[in-house]
Amino acid sequence: MPNAIDTHADAVNEKVVYQNPLLFLKVWELEGVERVRRATDAWHWHYHKEVEFLAIFEGGLEVQTMTSLTTLGPGDVMVIGSSRPHRTWSLNGKPARYLVFQVDLVRHFDQSILPYLHHFSELTSPLEDLNYIFEASPAARNEAHALISEIYDETYRGKTGYEIAVSASIKRLLLLLLRGDDRGVLRGTEEAGIARMRPVLDYVESRLGEKIAVDDVRRLLGMSYHHFIKTFKRTMGIPFVDYVNYNRIKKAERLLLTTDLSIMEVSFEVGIWNMAQFYKLFKRHNQHSPKEFRQRMRN
Incomplete structure (x- = not known):
């Protein structure tokens, strides 16, 4: 694990290159020990304007943000808010397989759902605060994991209409967070x-x-x-x-x-x-x- 006293002062502003400029996202799979940095390696903080979702399939992953250190295992999901410094490393230096899904959520708010944009603006609370939903509800965690997997599969298969399928899955993910927020983290407008x-x-x-x-x-x-x-x-x-x-x-x-x-x-x-x-x-x-x-x- 990186030094606990490390700060995010030197965090790298990562530019995300979208796989489809109309969908404003990048999704890919990381697998194998050679793709995962060991705890003894230098591991710098990074951030990007895109919201990031992690979905774990095998092995373990530790994720550090400005406010928390989280250990993820198979089936787990985590969301990291826009421009929030974070870093990850494999648990105990062992191989892990997981999906990384980075998306500019704002771009997916068309006229029909624009009234809900304020809920996800992170003006008062980072989206990271919503991770309690996945921790408290296995059903929500499983659904989010499945949606991220669908987004990955549709993107890489690239079948006719995959953009519609991906956009629909993103909206379902937004709905899952909105309805699952029992604590009122997403305090939107009336x-x-x-x-x-x-x-x-x-x-x-x-x-x-x-x-x-x-x-x-x-x-x-x-x-x-x-x-x-x-x-x-x-x-x-x-x-x-x-x-x-x-x-x-x-x-x-x-x-x-x-x-x-x-x-x-x-x-x-x-x-x-x-x-x-x-x-x-x-x-x-x-x-x-x-x-x-x-x-x-x-x-």
Whole structure:
């Protein structure tokens, strides 16, 4: 085991390369002693913006986060929140076989489930606090293990429609966490708050190709500028500007995949008239330029 006094001050910010840029995930299997670092080796902290799930098949794994040291065995599952420093090593230096599933959960919140985004924002509690669900409920643990396995199998088989299957499994995983949270770790917004914001959400969706000003939307709710900014973030779990940009980029992705519009035309269609800004926002969300995204998906 690494030195107990080690800190995460030198943690490495790991860039996750997605296997499919539309699914925003990476999933793979680790197996064998040669793939698992021994406790005597130097093992540095690392983190990434993606949420990470671990599903153990054989052997044992120790996982250290900023707040806990957990020993996992066959059948166990663990979740590690976004940008949470962590490190792992095999138990007693013996071989282990397990799945690592890293996913940008935010990208899987479409309009139908966007009201639940705030539950998973980690504004007040890291998702790591949800591991009690797997520890307390064998049924929840088994279901989560099966879902992660399904995501892995579908991704590597790559059959027609696997994207639909993977997306569905991710949503089932979100539902499992949401309904299994008896302690209220995922304290989201009330339905009344979302209902109040509905005119704003509809306004944004219908005007993505236009300039969207805070002054225009705050009047829909009869709020002052600062009151609206605070209320929107508290309700949706994301700043208003980020929400608008997120939806602009999602529309841009669809246009790049389904039309022959030039990149400049796509940028204008989603209401971004500064090409430098469009490239910057697109790459922030996809880790690829618009041209790379289109080529990669069409190939």
